[in-house]
Amino acid sequence: MTVLDMAQMRLREVNATLQAAAKARGNDGFEVINPRGSHAVAVGLDGPLSVTVRGSTGYYCAGMNKAATVTVAGSAGPGVAENMMSGMVVVEGDASQYAGATGRGGMLVVRGNAASRCGISMKGIDIVVQGNIGHMSAFMAQKGNLVVLGDAGDALGDSLYEARLFVRGCVASLGTDCVEKEMRAEHLDLLSGLLAKAGVDADPASFRRYGSARKLYHFDIDNAAAY
Amino acid sequence: MCGIVGLFLKNDDLQPRLGAMLTDMLVTMTDRGPDSAGIAIYGTPGAAVKITVQAADPAADFDGLEAALGAELGAPVGVRVVDTHAVLAVPPEHAEAAQDWLEARGLRLMGSGTAMEIYKEVGLPRDVAARFGLRDMGGTHGIGHTRMATESAVTTLGAHPFSTGADQCLVHNGSLSNHNDMRRRLARKGVVTRTENDTEVGAAYISSKLAEGATLGEALEGTLQDLDGFFTFVAGTRTGFGVVRDPIACKPAVMAETADYVAFASEYRAFADLPGIDAARVWEPEPARVYIWERAA
Numbered sequence: 001m002t003v004l005d006m007a008q009m010r011l012r013e014v015n016a017t018l019q020a021a022a023k024a025r026g027n028d029g030f031e032v033i034n035p036r037g038s039h040a041v042a043v044g045l046d047g048p049l050s051v052t053v054r055g056s057t058g059y060y061c062a063g064m065n066k067a068a069t070v071t072v073a074g075s076a077g078p079g080v081a082e083n084m085m086s087g088m089v090v091v092e093g094d095a096s097q098y099a100g101a102t103g104r105g106g107m108l109v110v111r112g113n114a115a116s117r118c119g120i121s122m123k124g125i126d127i128v129v130q131g132n133i134g135h136m137s138a139f140m141a142q143k144g145n146l147v148v149l150g151d152a153g154d155a156l157g158d159s160l161y162e163a164r165l166f167v168r169g170c171v172a173s174l175g176t177d178c179v180e181k182e183m184r185a186e187h188l189d190l191l192s193g194l195l196a197k198a199g200v201d202a203d204p205a206s207f208r209r210y211g212s213a214r215k216l217y218h219f220d221i222d223n224a225a226a227y
Numbered sequence: 228m229c230g231i232v233g234l235f236l237k238n239d240d241l242q243p244r245l246g247a248m249l250t251d252m253l254v255t256m257t258d259r260g261p262d263s264a265g266i267a268i269y270g271t272p273g274a275a276v277k278i279t280v281q282a283a284d285p286a287a288d289f290d291g292l293e294a295a296l297g298a299e300l301g302a303p304v305g306v307r308v309v310d311t312h313a314v315l316a317v318p319p320e321h322a323e324a325a326q327d328w329l330e331a332r333g334l335r336l337m338g339s340g341t342a343m344e345i346y347k348e349v350g351l352p353r354d355v356a357a358r359f360g361l362r363d364m365g366g367t368h369g370i371g372h373t374r375m376a377t378e379s380a381v382t383t384l385g386a387h388p389f390s391t392g393a394d395q396c397l398v399h400n401g402s403l404s405n406h407n408d409m410r411r412r413l414a415r416k417g418v419v420t421r422t423e424n425d426t427e428v429g430a431a432y433i434s435s436k437l438a439e440g441a442t443l444g445e446a447l448e449g450t451l452q453d454l455d456g457f458f459t460f461v462a463g464t465r466t467g468f469g470v471v472r473d474p475i476a477c478k479p480a481v482m483a484e485t486a487d488y489v490a491f492a493s494e495y496r497a498f499a500d501l502p503g504i505d506a507a508r509v510w511e512p513e514p515a516r517v518y519i520w521e522r523a524a
Contacts, residue, residue, distance in 0.1 A: 037496025056495050056509070075509060077495060078479060096479065096511055115511050116476055134476075135514060 006041075007034040015043060022047035022068055037077065042070050045087070062089045065106060081108040084125055097134065100127045103144065109198045116153065119146045122163055128198035138165055139175065147194055149202055157210055161217075165210040166191055168202065176226055179213045229387075229400040230256025230352075230373035231480075233461045233491035235468035235520045239367075241487055241502075246364030250356045252490075252497040253371040257352045259493055260373030263386035264355040265347025267396035267463055268369040272341040275305070275316035276393070279337040279345045280329050281383050285311050288334060299328050310358040311383075312337065314344055322393075335384055336421070340394030342367075342465045347386040367522060370463045370491075372398040378406075379424040389427045391420070392434035394465040399426040400478045400493060401457030409454065429454060433462060447471040447517045461491050468520045476514035483507040489520050 002021075004014045014032060021028045022045040032053045035041050039058040042051050045068035053061065056074035066085040075093030084103040091099070094112035101117065103125025110118075110127075116134030119127045124143040135153035138146050141163035151169035158175020164187070165178070174180075183205075191204040215223045232252035236242060246268065253264060282288035285308065293306040296315060304325070305316035313334075317325045322339065330336055338345035346359040352373045356362060372387035379385045388396040403409075406425035409432060413420065418435045420427050432454065436446035443462060447469050450460065459478040462469045470491055472480055483490045483498050485507045490498055498504050512518055 036499035037494055058494055058496055075495070093509075094511065096481075097477070116514065135474075 001029045022049040160212040166207040230259030233370040235368040235489040238487035243365040263349040264352035266371040267388040276322035278339040280334040338390030389430040391431040397430035403456035405455040470518040474515040
């Protein structure tokens with residue numbers, strides 16, 4: 001385990017060290033200490049690596065992650081795990097707005113709450129939030145799964161494409177073209193796998209499933225009221 | 228983009244350190260707002276009304292000011308010059324006349340009240356803090372702002388905090404889209420604004436509500452109905468400290484609370500040096516929800 005101290009090292013030095021280790025594919029373990037809310041910590045890791053950030057981070061932590069596992073032992077600022085390709089990002093505290101935005105793969109787990117726009121435009125990432133999520137979450141979400149153990153804010157899944165949304169608590173309101181759907185056996189299996197992967201103990205049957213009503217894909221004059 | 232910092236002390240032992248804590252927070256927010264910086268700092272209310280003014284040419288404009296204002300009012304006044312600013316202490320019954328006289332003399336009014344002083348200037352937050360000696364100031368609560376200008380020119384009067392009522396101040400991250408209309412509506416009610424700035428209209432809106440008898444909480448609730456645009460607002464009164472974000476809430480905000488203080492910042496990194504931050508309750512204020520803290524008057 002190598003310790004990188006951000007009180008001693010500059011951000012670019014820390015990220016260059018982590019990126020080089022990821023590329024070397026040595027499955028190394030790193031601990032980043034004293035992040036003090038810095039932006040863009042542990043971004044662009046392209047390879048298997050385990051990084052634990054001890055403390056809270058600012059904007060865009062673990063962005064563009066590929067194959068690496070990044071744990072934030074604190075809270076994360078806006079845009080955590082943005083555009084993740086694969087791997088795993090775990091935030092032990094809360095995540096600010098647009099967590100996991102545009103993510104294409106891998107898993108983001110938020111042990112606390114996530115703020116507004118969680119999973120906006122997600123394209124294949126799996127996101128598990130143990131607390132609540134804010135308004136406009138999963139806006140235009142195309143693919144992947146968003147699992148929320150707590151409540152969801154207003155306009156969940158507005159203009160949704162094919163992402164699946166599972167919420168255990170209350171949904172303040174559904175966005176345009178997002179509807180509740182039947183939870184079938186294959187969804188229970190899927191959810192059960194996601195919860196297990198996220199290390200969360202919850203009964204899949206206690207969730208409701210939401211998805212796209214598929215009325216907005218192509219313009220249809222009969223659906224004009226839905227736009 | 229702008230940076231906001233704020234501190235509301237619950238433990239009076241921290242009062243001598245308020246300026247130092249706020250200065251560190253403000254300087255950390257430099258890259259969110261390098262154009263100008265300002266701070267409103269509240270001390271224990273005194274008998275006199277403190278009027279903070281700014282001069283284009285302090286050496287000439289403040290020369291003989293104490294004697295001239297004293298003669299004008301026929302009352303003793305105090306003058307404390309702090310770089311480009313001067314804080315004038317006048318008896319409350321003369322406060323309005325003093326403000327009119329100072330403005331007629333070409334001085335720019337930053338704010339007034341029995342508890343509040345406002346210091347703001349163009350320049351990097353570090354330099355602004357140093358020229359006013361913010362680090363050495365004490366007080367009960369304070370609000371600071373680092374500005375990246377969008378809606379009006381980079382001038383001292385365009386810097387935040389804005390004050391449009393006694394001991395009232397507002398800082399803002401965002402931009403208001405109905406400020407011209409609201410400025411006209413307020414003007415019809417006799418509410419005066421001095422600049423073209425959108426935030427000043429927000430401040431004037433809150434002041435007009437307070438003047439009509441609303442609490443700070445009610446006035447901030449009103450902003451959600453009547454102001455259009457993006458805003459994270461932090462407002463101060465003699466005894467109060469309030470926070471509200473618009474319903475879309477795309478402007479960042481984070482808060483921390485311990486037994487000793489309540490802190491606000493645009494980003495967590497402004498909290499990194501606060502005492503006891505590791506054990507603080509840290510959260511993101513909800514959209515369209517008003518948060519208020521009050522101290523006993």
